[in-house]
Amino acid sequence: MSKRQLAMVMDLNKCIGCQTCTVACKTQWTNRNGREYMYWNNVETYPGTGYPKNWMELGGGFDAAGDLQPGIIPNIEADYGVPWDYNYDSLAEQNLLSDDPTPGIRPDQSPTWGPNWDEDQGAGNFPMDNYFFYLPRICNHCSNPGCLSACPRDAIFKREEDGVVLVDLDRCQGYRFCIAGCPYKKIYFNPKISKSEKCILCFPRIEQGLPPACAQSCVGRIRFVGFLDDEESQVYKLVHKYKVALPLRPDYGTQPNVYYVPPVDTPPKFDENGKVIEGSDRIPMEELEKLFGPAVHDAIKTIKAEREKRKKTGESELMDILIAYQHKDMFRLDHNYYAEVAKKKGMQPLPLVDERYVAGKYTKPSSISHFKVHA
Amino acid sequence: MRRVVQFAAALSLTASAVMAGTVIDAVKVKSLDGLKCGAKVIKKNAKFYKVEVYPQTTLHMNDKKANEINKNAKAKVVEVAALTDGKQIAIITRWPDKSKDIFSGYKSDIYPDGYAVQFASDANDPAKLPYIGMGSDGRPVAIYLRKAYEIVYEPNGNGDVAHQVNPHNTNYFGKELKKFEKEVQKRGLKAYQKAFVSEGFRSMTEIKDNSVNYRTDMHYVDKKGMWGGMVIRPLSDEYAKPTKGEYAVAIAVWDGKELHRDGLKRLSSWVAVRLPGANNEALEKVVTEKVKGDVANGKKQFEANCASCHNDRNFRNAPLYMAPDLSNIGGQATAAYIKESILDPNAVVVPGYNRNAHPNFSWYTVDKNGHRTSTMPPFSFLDQKTIDDIVAYLQTQKAEVEK
Numbered sequence: 070m071s072k073r074q075l076a077m078v079m080d081l082n083k084c085i086g087c088q089t090c091t092v093a094c095k096t097q098w099t100n101r102n103g104r105e106y107m108y109w110n111n112v113e114t115y116p117g118t119g120y121p122k123n124w125m126e127l128g129g130g131f132d133a134a135g136d137l138q139p140g141i142i143p144n145i146e147a148d149y150g151v152p153w154d155y156n157y158d159s160l161a162e163q164n165l166l167s168d169d170p171t172p173g174i175r176p177d178q179s180p181t182w183g184p185n186w187d188e189d190q191g192a193g194n195f196p197m198d199n200y201f202f203y204l205p206r207i208c209n210h211c212s213n214p215g216c217l218s219a220c221p222r223d224a225i226f227k228r229e230e231d232g233v234v235l236v237d238l239d240r241c242q243g244y245r246f247c248i249a250g251c252p253y254k255k256i257y258f259n260p261k262i263s264k265s266e267k268c269i270l271c272f273p274r275i276e277q278g279l280p281p282a283c284a285q286s287c288v289g290r291i292r293f294v295g296f297l298d299d300e301e302s303q304v305y306k307l308v309h310k311y312k313v314a315l316p317l318r319p320d321y322g323t324q325p326n327v328y329y330v331p332p333v334d335t336p337p338k339f340d341e342n343g344k345v346i347e348g349s350d351r352i353p354m355e356e357l358e359k360l361f362g363p364a365v366h367d368a369i370k371t372i373k374a375e376r377e378k379r380k381k382t383g384e385s386e387l388m389d390i391l392i393a394y395q396h397k398d399m400f401r402l403d404h405n406y407y408a409e410v411a412k413k414k415g416m417q418p419l420p421l422v423d424e425r426y427v428a429g430k431y432t433k434p435s436s437i438s439h440f441k442v443h444a
Numbered sequence: 445m446r447r448v449v450q451f452a453a454a455l456s457l458t459a460s461a462v463m464a465g466t467v468i469d470a471v472k473v474k475s476l477d478g479l480k481c482g483a484k485v486i487k488k489n490a491k492f493y494k495v496e497v498y499p500q501t502t503l504h505m506n507d508k509k510a511n512e513i514n515k516n517a518k519a520k521v522v523e524v525a526a527l528t529d530g531k532q533i534a535i536i537t538r539w540p541d542k543s544k545d546i547f548s549g550y551k552s553d554i555y556p557d558g559y560a561v562q563f564a565s566d567a568n569d570p571a572k573l574p575y576i577g578m579g580s581d582g583r584p585v586a587i588y589l590r591k592a593y594e595i596v597y598e599p600n601g602n603g604d605v606a607h608q609v610n611p612h613n614t615n616y617f618g619k620e621l622k623k624f625e626k627e628v629q630k631r632g633l634k635a636y637q638k639a640f641v642s643e644g645f646r647s648m649t650e651i652k653d654n655s656v657n658y659r660t661d662m663h664y665v666d667k668k669g670m671w672g673g674m675v676i677r678p679l680s681d682e683y684a685k686p687t688k689g690e691y692a693v694a695i696a697v698w699d700g701k702e703l704h705r706d707g708l709k710r711l712s713s714w715v716a717v718r719l720p721g722a723n724n725e726a727l728e729k730v731v732t733e734k735v736k737g738d739v740a741n742g743k744k745q746f747e748a749n750c751a752s753c754h755n756d757r758n759f760r761n762a763p764l765y766m767a768p769d770l771s772n773i774g775g776q777a778t779a780a781y782i783k784e785s786i787l788d789p790n791a792v793v794v795p796g797y798n799r800n801a802h803p804n805f806s807w808y809t810v811d812k813n814g815h816r817t818s819t820m821p822p823f824s825f826l827d828q829k830t831i832d833d834i835v836a837y838l839q840t841q842k843a844e845v846e847k
Contacts, residue, residue, distance in 0.1 A: 145553075220798065223798070
């Protein structure tokens, strides 16, 4: 356990599957040097195969007794999908006047699988009871990480100051037991350097006052970032005060620190004549229970009750939080805390890039003297 | 065809006079400079000895497919020779491996073949050699590793950021782009070779400060379906020295086809390598010692005293993660080590699993200074005969050798 834990909450009711987070992450971290196939952040359609293919069936995590479970290491072509390139080079040489012209930009290989291969397919029969929702996933920065426990080299560590789970690339020898050990398959093998790499929760951004790229770029404002022990943070309120944000697959026993507000009030089903079946839910509760555990019932009840309260009285802190009015309220990165940690380690605290998100348990907004955003 | 046969016969006459044994005589040659696998100097001079390497089964790792493949892994025989030019020592190994597994391309689930030589830092007290699995507290080892990678890059690119960007993020096109990619290629490591110091499993640390001087080579002979591997290092350096002209050395080989990496490998017991004219009877005695004892009684005693925690080939009722699995201890540990571990389990405490992986089974407790105390009680109350019988029994605990 780390001293403090930085956490993220994602509100699934608002995710539109636009992949802006995916692109923000990819261009920042994974578009080069053996990471091309990796999606540290991905948005998959649920129900669906997910990324990598059928990750929920690949083992890892812990059983009820706390023993690490064996797992399977996915294959790039079959399970992740090879990132293909385009025939840019041949464009200039294409002869459009030939008898058999093959103009245009096309992939340089025929891909057989990739992330979101089954995007928007979902389950059920259209239009009666078909359904799906989007499930954005990053590393859960677990309190009991499967990857860390599996590493025979002690190359994976959980940062003391904020619980971010990181790989020490100097110690990592590319054995890949971490991939088998992570039940979310959110740690990847980099074939170019022969070492494992994973989501770093954008810690270099956070230390300079910027939220993770996926969270800041989210157009639906579904992502909240803050410390779990910071009672002012919206993350704390969603997770601990209202208990409407739940970890994904808590049964894996890794104690994830990314939390999800489950989809509430899905549209009703239609009967054979196309009539609405009153009181029905398109997303079966069993599916939600499988993903988020039995606590999902209470979470949905709370959200519905708060919404009613808001309708009647115009007041509801929870609804205000979920509306996500202001980025500066959604992200509390506690800059003074990071500065103190750096000083304690004898390092120079990094200069702030953005002062909007600096507030936190140890950083009072009044301590911010001015507002500035560097170019 | 006849010519091939003659050639093979000639080969076996010169270099391949293979002898059994765990004491290897290093042959003096003029120079080891620039030596590579398959060199004439090796063919002419090297005296090869048969050394058995056994599957490492102390821990059960968490790769489902690898566990399935290695469930009934057999031992292999490798052939080891040593050469010296008076300044350096070369350990040359050849071993059968029908599949040539070289890591190349954009893959996540293939593993390369590999080879490593472990040198005990010294053999001053042969009865207390380092733990065979990468040394132990206060008993360091130096490990030289070579793996069959086609090309691999340093993660930090040695500080060269300009060549770490995606080619499409550069301003280059056509010829310039190809030139850029060639420059990137140049920065890859052609030979995946690493030297480590280690004081026990998990503590292995790569030596990166240029304080180690060594060379490795690895080379596959398609016709024979065999790998050859070589490590050359100074006779003596800060990481390992001979004691009375002899080294304690161990050999490990990895088979990529069996998804080998890390502890999933085949490992020999300590082998004595004798420099020309040297004599270290004490070390030779330890590495060759076969305890005379009543194996049948040893088995009974093992069942009564050990089998509640340790699994081996006959008794598999202990919980899987409770204690080191002794299924191949006879192939890897010396009799002295087994004896020491029975009488004083704290002498060498195997770090085992990550403490978080199987929290119900702690092999040891750790004090404030990081010192480990084994949870196994000393069995010093057993009489000498019982201990000898158990050791004799445990020396039979090893996988069958692959024909």
